[in-house]
Amino acid sequence: MLQESTCAELKSLEARVSAVERQMRAELPLPAAVEDLRREVEAFRERLETDEGLSWLGFYKQLPEPLSSEECRRLQYRRKSDSVKKRVKKNFANICDAQVSDAIRQWLRMPTFDARPWEDEELLLLLQQMYLDHDFCAKFAIDISTLRKFLYEAYKNYNDVPFHNFRHCFCVAQMLYAISWCVDLPSKIGDLEVLILLTSCICHDLDHPGYNNIYQINAKTELAIRYNDISPLENHHCSVAFRLLENDDCNIFKSFGSEDFKQVREGMIRCILATDMARHNEILTNFREMLPCFNYDDKAHVNLLCMVLIKVSDISNEARPMDIAEPWLDRLLQEFFKQSDAEKLEGLPVTPFMDREKITKPSSQCSFIGFVLLPLFEALGELLTELQDLIVQPVRDALDYYKRLNEVTREERLHRKSIVAEMADHQHNSANQSPDSGNAALPKSGSNVSFKAKILSSRSRSRSTEEETELSLEGSVQQYLEDQSLEDVLEDPESGDSETANEVEVSEKALKFKISTECTAPTTGRKSYPGSRKGSRERGQHLNQSDISRMMQQKGKLKATACSFDHHFLSDNKKLSFDSPSFLDEYALTLKKRFEEGLTGYRDTAGENNDDECVLSQETINLNKRNSEHLVKVFDEKKSILKCPDHKNNVHVENLRININTTAEDEPVKSSPKYSMVNKKYKYSEQSDNDISVISLKEEIKIQSPPSEAKSNRSILSRFRQLTDRFGLSQDSKVKHPKNNNVSKTTLHKGKTKVEPTHCKSLEKVDIRRASTLPKTKGRTSKSWKSFILGKEKHWSSDQVLDCNVSELDNQSLPSTSQMNSNCATPNKTSTSLQNSPRKSVARSESFVMGNNVTNRSVDAQEIQNDGENDPNII
Ligand SMILES: Nc1nc2c(ncn2[C@@H]2O[C@@H]3COP(=O)(O)O[C@H]3[C@H]2O)c(=O)[nH]1
Numbered sequence: 047m048l049q050e051s052t053c054a055e056l057k058s059l060e061a062r063v064s065a066v067e068r069q070m071r072a073e074l075p076l077p078a079a080v081e082d083l084r085r086e087v088e089a090f091r092e093r094l095e096t097d098e099g100l101s102w103l104g105f106y107k108q109l110p111e112p113l114s115s116e117e118c119r120r121l122q123y124r125r126k127s128d129s130v131k132k133r134v135k136k137n138f139a140n141i142c143d144a145q146v147s148d149a150i151r152q153w154l155r156m157p158t159f160d161a162r163p164w165e166d167e168e169l170l171l172l173l174q175q176m177y178l179d180h181d182f183c184a185k186f187a188i189d190i191s192t193l194r195k196f197l198y199e200a201y202k203n204y205n206d207v208p209f210h211n212f213r214h215c216f217c218v219a220q221m222l223y224a225i226s227w228c229v230d231l232p233s234k235i236g237d238l239e240v241l242i243l244l245t246s247c248i249c250h251d252l253d254h255p256g257y258n259n260i261y262q263i264n265a266k267t268e269l270a271i272r273y274n275d276i277s278p279l280e281n282h283h284c285s286v287a288f289r290l291l292e293n294d295d296c297n298i299f300k301s302f303g304s305e306d307f308k309q310v311r312e313g314m315i316r317c318i319l320a321t322d323m324a325r326h327n328e329i330l331t332n333f334r335e336m337l338p339c340f341n342y343d344d345k346a347h348v349n350l351l352c353m354v355l356i357k358v359s360d361i362s363n364e365a366r367p368m369d370i371a372e373p374w375l376d377r378l379l380q381e382f383f384k385q386s387d388a389e390k391l392e393g394l395p396v397t398p399f400m401d402r403e404k405i406t407k408p409s410s411q412c413s414f415i416g417f418v419l420l421p422l423f424e425a426l427g428e429l430l431t432e433l434q435d436l437i438v439q440p441v442r443d444a445l446d447y448y449k450r451l452n453e454v455t456r457e458e459r460l461h462r463k464s465i466v467a468e469m470a471d472h473q474h475n476s477a478n479q480s481p482d483s484g485n486a487a488l489p490k491s492g493s494n495v496s497f498k499a500k501i502l503s504s505r506s507r508s509r510s511t512e513e514e515t516e517l518s519l520e521g522s523v524q525q526y527l528e529d530q531s532l533e534d535v536l537e538d539p540e541s542g543d544s545e546t547a548n549e550v551e552v553s554e555k556a557l558k559f560k561i562s563t564e565c566t567a568p569t570t571g572r573k574s575y576p577g578s579r580k581g582s583r584e585r586g587q588h589l590n591q592s593d594i595s596r597m598m599q600q601k602g603k604l605k606a607t608a609c610s611f612d613h614h615f616l617s618d619n620k621k622l623s624f625d626s627p628s629f630l631d632e633y634a635l636t637l638k639k640r641f642e643e644g645l646t647g648y649r650d651t652a653g654e655n656n657d658d659e660c661v662l663s664q665e666t667i668n669l670n671k672r673n674s675e676h677l678v679k680v681f682d683e684k685k686s687i688l689k690c691p692d693h694k695n696n697v698h699v700e701n702l703r704i705n706i707n708t709t710a711e712d713e714p715v716k717s718s719p720k721y722s723m724v725n726k727k728y729k730y731s732e733q734s735d736n737d738i739s740v741i742s743l744k745e746e747i748k749i750q751s752p753p754s755e756a757k758s759n760r761s762i763l764s765r766f767r768q769l770t771d772r773f774g775l776s777q778d779s780k781v782k783h784p785k786n787n788n789v790s791k792t793t794l795h796k797g798k799t800k801v802e803p804t805h806c807k808s809l810e811k812v813d814i815r816r817a818s819t820l821p822k823t824k825g826r827t828s829k830s831w832k833s834f835i836l837g838k839e840k841h842w843s844s845d846q847v848l849d850c851n852v853s854e855l856d857n858q859s860l861p862s863t864s865q866m867n868s869n870c871a872t873p874n875k876t877s878t879s880l881q882n883s884p885r886k887s888v889a890r891s892e893s894f895v896m897g898n899n900v901t902n903r904s905v906d907a908q909e910i911q912n913d914g915e916n917d918p919n920i921i
């Protein structure tokens with residue numbers, strides 16, 4: 047009894063004491079030292095939560111930049127400018143009656159055809175030739191002026207994006223055309239199916255915004271909402287196509303009866319929707335099953351074959367000679383990187399096969415060709431055996447090449463690792479010899495030049511700039527080793543790691559109708575990609591018990607370290623008798639939560655995002671040099687393209703030469719036309735709008751990097767140690783912050799232009815290998831074009847009118863960031879390295895016109911600008 051009452055009294059006393067204590071804490075002023083400490087701690091917390099450079103710790107709370115920022119404007123969708131459209135329209139009208147020489151018509155039937163030297167209007171002429179050579183106009187009563195208007199409208203509705211532009215559309219149509227001739231497709235599936243296929247190829251990426259379905263779905267764009275996440279882009283391309291065809295002026299099917307038109311519509315929809323890579327496995331599996339009993343009389347079989355044919359054409363760049371294929375890959379990666387940058391910027395899941403931090407050219411191609419492209423080509427090659435030599439073997443050669451390139455890269459990486467291991471040993475030994483000088487043994491920022499130089503000299507080419515930046519920061523050997531093992535996993539396409547999931551796997555996950563994706567297991571057996579929200583969730587759930595307990599221990603360590611950090615601020619090291627700051631508990635809780643969600647792998651954006659775009663590796667530059675040499679040759683031979691009077695052609699070719707030399711003037715040292723082209727292209731790669739946006743993305747935009755599985759294992763204690771080190775250098779790190787750092791620009795630039803001697807050596811090696819695996823360019827290199835010339839008189843007509851007002855299209859596929867500023871972009875005229883600069887193009891086109899006795903006048907850029915038609919499609 048007594049015991050009970052005493053206990054109760056004690057408890058009440060205890061409660062009163064703590065109440066008084068709380069009251070005193072609230073009302074009495076804290077000692078000055080404690081006040082100071084509190085301020086310091088507050089500042090520290092603020093720093094952790096708002097400094098992007100420390101975001102890898104996981105406390106960063108900053109939201110992505112507001113959508114209206116300057117950087118976001120760069121992400122927008124690029125419409126063709128009015129002046130460009132008008133010029134192409136006029137030039138096409140001028141040349142559309144020209145006869146294409148037999149030589150060019152033959153070349154057009156080969157996968158080795160090179161579209162690069164041709165102007166847009168000339169490509170339109172060649173598309174027209176495809177219809178004419180199949181005799182479609184006669185067979186299907188297609189009026190030639192309607193065909194021209196249709197082709198021009200299609201051209202007009204492709205955007206100025208790096209890859210999915212009009213030239214891609216041309217290449218896809220041309221590959222289908224080449225296949226069609228090679229296997230005599232009309233005799234197998236009928237003329238109508240070939241007409242449907244060719245037209246579908248031309249329309250298959252209409253109004254592509256340069257951001258794929260994964261982006262559309264994750265960003266919940268208007269298109270994704272409109273099409274319920276089911277192939278939003280392909281539905282859009284198809285819808286735009288039929289909007290064009292609604293207009294009688296360009297409806298090439300207007301003479302068709304309703305049943306026939308229905309068949310065309312069904313066929314086109316089927317073909318265009320088949321280009322969604324999310325359906326790749328489904329289509330390939332069905333086709334393979336059909337192969338043993340394929341029957342050309344069975345409509346279902348023919349339909350499936352058509353789907354495979356358009357898919358093959360769509361992804362056929364690697365079946366072309368390397369010097370044509372590789373610039374396309376550069377453009378594709380440019381578009382990929384742009385998308386993943388946008389995803390980071392907007393806090394969306396980052397598509398792994400598009401992430402500049404995760405892929406290289408060889409890794410991307412090994413995965414894509416090996417797992418996606420070749421299986422499809424081989425399946426088609428089984429049915430149409432004529433295609434084996436034409437496209438299947440060149441794709442195998444390309445895969446061999448990229449595998450070897452990957453090996454070389456891997457060897458370099460191993461070499462690099464051994465150097466780092468050596469350094470680690472050295473560091474370890476020095477630490478053992480003089481315990482007090484442990485820190486001195488660690489290579490610090492800029493302090494260990496030989497360490498850095500050694501690593502730089504052994505680095506892989508394609509990632510050089512990234513790593514240079516990374517290593518020039520606090521160069522912890524341990525950290526470097528960790529990063530390297532991560533890199534190994536990411537770059538090994540056969541590792542099965544979900545980070546290397548290819549486009550089909552990622553697309554299948556992201557694009558399939560939600561109900562089926564959520565309920566069924568993935569057919570490929572690979573995990574969902576970690577960049578996806580689902581992936582993040584899964585990773586969190588897959589943490590096992592020991593992971594959790596390790597994390598909890600780490601949490602404890604963090605708390606302890608934070609307390610000792612706290613002591614650091616107390617004068618005379620005197621421990622004060624109050625609880626550790628409550629924010630530490632909050633931090634511990636947040637940390638625990640983050641661990642549980644599997645979100646601990648935040649990257650040090652200050653250290654790792656200072657990379658450069660790095661799309662153009664040295665071998666690409668070499669190739670570009672070769673390409674441009676080829677281009678000069680083609681210009682010489684271009685006069686044989688059209689059967690026009692010799693003297694007119696001479697004017698044209700002369701003008702082309704003048705234009706080339708004019709460009710060369712920019713570069714006084716190397717003034718030959720060959721070099722001017724090389725330099726122009728290289729310059730473009732450094733100065734393109736995209737590059738600028740990359741730099742500004744790195745420097746100014748807050749990027750919330752996705753979690754990285756391997757890095758999540760890094761000890762939180764070591765991170766905290768780094769943090770406290772950095773905190774000690776707070777002023778410095780503020781200067782170093784990418785947002786304010788002008789120096790980093792210079793470093794990036796230097797990094798890019800610097801070519802280490804060892805790289806050059808191994809590049810030579812790669813180039814030799816490459817030459818041996820180059821697909822043969824039979825038609826083009828074995829015979830001079832001049833030998834094909836039939837010097838017939840050409841009929842020039844300038845009275846073609848291509849006016850065709852297409853009703854406003856549903857242009858809603860903008861990346862979400864661009865929605866606010868969609869009118870502000872200056873079209874990036876330098877963004878297509880396959881095209882010439884606008885000024886140059888104008889001059890060329892004019893000379894083309896001049897050469898054909900059409901009014902000879904000089905066209906000035908300003909005039910063209912003013913001439914722009916007001917296109918309702920421009921948003
Ligand atoms: N990695 C890689 N992807 C490709 C290549 N060619 C085509 N693709 C992808 O395959 C996709 C096919 O459909 P899209 O044209 O929409 O976009 C294409 C690219 O994303 C290639 O050479 N390499």
Ligand SMILES: [Zn+2]
Pocket residue numbers: 214218250251321360
């Ligand atoms: Zn395409």
